[in-house]
Amino acid sequence: MRANTQKAQRFFRPKSPEPVSDLPVDLDPEISFQNDGKIFSKKRNEFYLADPNVIYSQQNNFFNHKLFEEKKKAKDIFSFGEIGFGLGLNFIIILKNWSKVLGATKRLHYFAIESFPLSKDNLKIAKQRFPDLANEYQELIDKYPPIHTGFHRIWLKSGAVALTLIFEPTWRGISQIEGTFDAWFLSQFSIESTPDQWSPNIFSEISRLSRKDTLICSSNTGAYVDGELKRIGYEVVGASGDPSPAKVKIGRSCKNAEITLIPPWFAPPPPIGPKSRIGILGGGVAGASIVRALHRRGLQAEIIDAHLFNESTSILPVALISPTLTEKANELSNFYDRSYRSVLASIEELGAEWLSRGVLKIKPKQMVARQIDSLIRRKNLWDGAAKEVTAAEIQSKTNINCSGHGLWFAEAGTLSPVEYLSKLMNGQQLIKNQKVAQIEFLNDEWILYSERKREISRLDVLIITAALGSNTFACTRHIPLIGLGGQLSLANPTSQSLALRATILGQSYITPACGNMHAVGSTHIRGNQIYDSIAFNPTKEGHWQNYKNLEPAIQTLLGKDDICNWKGYTGVRAATPDRLPCVGPVVDPEVFREDFARLRHGPQGRFPVAPKYQPNLFVSTGLGSRGFLTAELSSEILVSQMLGEPWPVERAVALSLSPSRFLYRELRSHK
Template sequence: MKTEPIQPARIAYTAEAQPPSAPAFGDIYHPAAGALAQARHVFLGGNDLPRRWRRRDRYTVFETGFGLGNNFLATWQAWRDDAERPQRLCFVSLEKHPPRRDDLARLHHRHEVPHLAAQLVAAWPPLTPNLHTLSFEGGRVTLLVGFGDITRLLPELSAEVDAFFLDGFAPAKNPDIWDCRVLKGLGRLAAPGATAATWSVARPVRDGLVEAGFRVERAPGFGSKREMTVARFEPRFQPPRLGAWQPAAGLERSAVIVGGGLAGCAAAHALALQGWQCSVLETHAHPAQETSGNPGGLFHGVVNPQDGAHARFNRTAALHAARAYAALRAGHDIAGQWDGLLRLESAPDGADAALAAMQATLDAQALPPEYVQAIAAADASRRSGLSLRLPAWYYPGGGWLRPSDLAKALLASAPGVTWRGGQRVAGLRHDADGWELLDADQQVLARAAVVVLANAHDAARLLRPTHWPISRVRGQTTSLPDTTPGLPHARLPVAGSGYLLPPHGGQVLCGATTQPGDDDASLREADHRYNLDQLARLCGAAPQVPLASLAGRVGWRCVSDDRLPVIGPVVDESALGAPRQRLDHARYVPRLPGLYLYTGLASRGITWALLGAEVLAAWISGAPCPVESDLRDAVDAARFVSRAVRRAS
C-alpha cells in the first residue's frame, strides 16, 4: 500500500456552547444537542447496544470517521457501565484528518466523561500514516485507529465487525467517506448478523448499504434530524474467507508456545490478552537465556524515502513499543532508558547534503517530530554528550532496555500463562486432536490444538524441510567498566555503524559483530577489537585497553533473507503442487492446522516483539489485525513460497 502524508485536522473553535467545526468541509463535528447524546442515540441505540454485546467474549465496532473520538468515548463508557459487558471491546476507526494532541486536549478538557477523555488524550499517537493500537482497561478495551484516506485503508483492514458506526461530515460536503465503494467494502468485514447505524438518510448512503448486503430501515433521528438509518447484514451470498487468514478452529482457547525468549514471551502475553491460556516450553530453566539474554538492546523506528514495508512495519512497531513499554514500566522493573535515541546517517557527499536529503524525506512524508527528527551533527552532539561528525535521525520515543527484564515483565503481566522451563522439544506429531510435542525419548511433553514455534532458528529443526530462508548470524558485544580511561559516555543510546549505550550498572555496552554462518560460542579478542573500532568510527574516540580484559557476550540472531520477521501459520509442504493450485499470493498457500511461527526477529527483537506477537495473536484468535493486510503479507511465513512461484512464472 502506498502511504500518503497525513494532513492534521484544521479545527475552528467557536463559543463555549457551540460545537467545533472543520472549515475545510464547512461542517460541524457534532450537533449542538451534544456529541455523546448523539452517539448514544444514533450509534449505540441504532445498533441495539449494549444488549447485543452482552456475555460476548469479544465485540468489534468499526467507525468510518473518528473525528474527535466522542463515539469511542461513549461506547467505552457504555461498556464500563454494563455489568454484562463483553470480555473485550475492540473499536476500529479511520480518520483522514486526525486532530493533533493539543487540539484533542483543548476540546476534551471539560468532557462529560473526563476520566476517559484524559486517557484518550494521553495515549493519542503521533500522526503517522499507519494503524495505531491504543490499549485501555488493562488491554480489555482496544482502540485501533488508522490515519489516512478511507478508500485506501478500508481494503487493508482485517477484522470481523459486529457493529458499524457510519459517521463523518455530511455526504454533500465529504463524499469520499460515503462513497458506494466504501459502503460496499463494509460487507467484507461484516460478521454474521452485523448491524449498522448512521444519522444520514441520504439515498446514496442507503443504496450503498443495500448493495453491501444490508437490509435498511428508517428509525427516529436525533436532535433536529427526524429520521436516521439502521441496517442489518443479510447478504444473499457470503463469500468464504481466505483460509490462511481464518482464526484457529475450535472452542478451546489454549496454546503451547515453544521458546522462552523475547518472541515466545511476547506471543504468550499477546494471546493471554485475547483470553487464551498459554504454556511456554523452554529448554532453559529461566526466560531469555539465548540472544534475548543480552544486557541491552535498542528500539526505534526506520525512515527511508520509499516508505516501503520495512519502514512501515518498523514505524508501527516502534510507536507501539514506546506506548506498551511505558505501561509495563509502571508495574515492573525494566532496566533501560526511554527518552530518545540517535541513529547516525551516512554522508558520502558530506554532512550538509545528507541532512538536506534527510529533511526532504521527512517533508515529503510529513512525518511528525514526535516520531522522528533530522538533526545536524552539532545538535546530535549536544543531545548525546559526544563529539559526533554526522547528522542523525532522532527518535524521541526510542531508547534501550534489557531484553530479559522485558521478557519477565511480559510473562508476569499476562494472566493465564504457565512457565515450563527445562523442557526441550525434540519433535512434533500431528493427529486429529491437534499437536503433540515430544522430548528426545519420544515422550509427550504437551498436547495442544494450537502450537506456536517461537524458538528462533531452532524452529527449522522441527519443521524440515522449510520454504523460509533463515540465517543464523553470530554477534558479539563488548562491555567495559564505565571508569575505563578514554571511554566516551553517551547521554542517550547512539547507533550507526555500531552502537553505544549510556553507562548502566557500572558498565558501558557497545557492539556488535555480524557474522553469518559462524557457530563459535567463545569470546574473541578480534571481535572486541572490531567493536572498539566501530565505537571510534561512531563517536571519534575509543579506549586503548588490553583486549583480554574485556567482557562481552555471544549470541545468534535469527535473520530472514528480506530482513522482516516470519509470522503466521506454517506452510503445509505435503499440499503443495496440487493441480491448478494457486500459490502466487501468500494467502492462498495451504497451511498446517493449528501450527504457527513467530521467528526471524533479527537485531530488532525489542522493537518488533510486541507488534509481531499481536499480529500472531490476531491471526490465531480472530481479533482485528493491528497492521494493514499488505504488511501482514510482508511478514507472512508463506511469503517465500509465493515469491518463488511468481519468480518462476
C-alpha cells in the same frame, strides 16, 4: 503437476497492486475551538457534532434496537467500525455507557478511520468542553498515539477495549482493513463537506468487511444512503427517533461478504476454538510478547523452553530500541515504522525502565536531509520523532564532541532485556523448562517430546517461537531461516567515556556506561556457517572490529590499550532472506506446492479457496537482530489472526510476514 481439482475452488484475478503511497500527506484538520462551544474544522469546512446529548440519543436508538439486543445476547466479543473519529465522542460515550451498551464482561474491537485526526492537545481541550466525559477522555488521552500515518492500536478499560485508529485518507485506510465487523457507524459530517467519507467506494468496502446481520447506523437519513445500502446488500430495518439530529437510519446486511482481497494462497485458516490449550515453544522476546498479547484477551498459554528466560546465557545485556528509516515507502518500511511505535507504547504501558534515552545516528549530511524530507512528506513517524542535528547539537545531546551530521531520536534508547521480558511475562506461571526434541500431531493434539521420547506436553494450539530452532522440527523445516551471528563487546569505561549520555550509532554503536560497561557492537556474520551457537564465542578479532567501526571521536574516548580486557557476548539470531519475520499460520508445504502448482503460469486462474494448514500451528520467527523492536507488533498480528479478530495493521503489511510467502515465490520463480 496438476492442481487438486477435488477441493473447493474460486477464480482469482489479482487487482493491480496498490503501490505503497510515497505522496505528501496532510493530516492537519485545522481545528478551532470557538467561544460558543462550537468546534470547527477548516479542512472540512464544517462544525463537528459536539453535542453529547445528540450522540447519547443516537446510540440509544441504535443499541436498543431489537436486532442489536439479539446480537448482544449471542456474543462476547464485538467489532465496531466508524467512518471518521472526529472528537471521539461516539467512542467515548460507548466507553461511558459500557455496562449498559455491551455488558461489563464483554470485549470490543473498535476501528475508526480518520483523515484529519485531532492531536492530543486538541483532545485535552475537548475534555474541558465535556466535563461529564472527562474520565473517559483522560483514559483515551493517556494512550493516544502521536499523529502519523498508519494503523495505531491502543488498549483501554483494562484490556477490554482495543481501539485501532487509522490515520489515512478514508478509502486508503478502510481498503487496508482485514476482518469482519458487527456494526458500522457512518460519518457525522455531511455528504457535501466530506464526499470522501460517503463515496460508493466506502460503502463497497463496508460490504466487504461485513457478515450476514452486520448492522449499520447512519445519522444521514437521506435517499442517497438508502440507495447505497441497497446496492451493497443491506436492508433498512428502522429509522428510529423523531425528526431531529438524534434520528438514525439502521441497516442490516442480508448476506456474507462475497469479496475478499486476500489471495487464496494466503487465505487464513478458521480461528482456534474456545478454551483451547495453547502452548508457546520458545521463551525469548517473541514468545514473551505473545504471552502478553494473549493475557490482554484473558487467555493463558504454556511456555516450553530449555532455559528460563531470565537465566539463559543467551539473553543480551542490553537491547537497543531505535527506528529503521528508509527514504521510500514499502511494506518493509511500514512494518518497521509500526513496530517502533508499538514497542514504545508497550514499554510505557508496562512501566519498563530505560537504561538510557536518546539515540544519535551518524550519517552523511545529504542522506540526513533526504530522510528528514521523506519523514515530513510521508508522515510515517510523528513530528519530532527524528531531528537533524549538527556537530554543535550533537555535543549538547550526547555530552561529547563528535564531528559530522546525524539524526537524533529522542524517544529511542536502551533497555534491560531481562527486566522487559519479566514485565511481558507478568508473573506467568505455566512454564516448563525442558528441551523439546520432537513434535507430533496425533488425534487432534500437538504432542511435544524430549530427547528421550518422554512426553512433555499435549496442546490444542502450538506456537513456535524457537528462532533457528524452528528449523529442527519437521512441521516448520520448510521456512528458510538464515543464521545471523553477532558479537557484542562489553567495554570498560574510561573517565572520558563516562561523560557519554546517549547511544551513538554508526557502523558500530556504543551505549552509555551501565553496570560498569559500555555495550559496543556488533559484528554481523550472515550464513549457515554460524548455526552452531555453542561454538560461537567472543574473540579478540571481534572486539577489534567493533572498535574500528566506531566513530573516531568515540575511539579516542575508549582508547585501544584496554581492548584485550573487554568482555563480550555472542549470539545467533534467526533471519529470513527478505529481512522480514515469519508470523502467522503454517501450511502443509507439500500440499501447498501441489494445490498451487499453477502459480507457475501466473497468479490468475482457479485455485483452492484456501491452503491446507497444519492444524492450529503458528510461528513467529526470523525476527533477526531487531527482535526487541518487532516482537510486540508481531505478537499482535499473530494473535489477531489466530483468534479471527480484525488485524492490527494494513493487510499488505500482515501478508508480507506470511510464512507461506517463500513457497509462493518458489512456485512463481519456476515458470
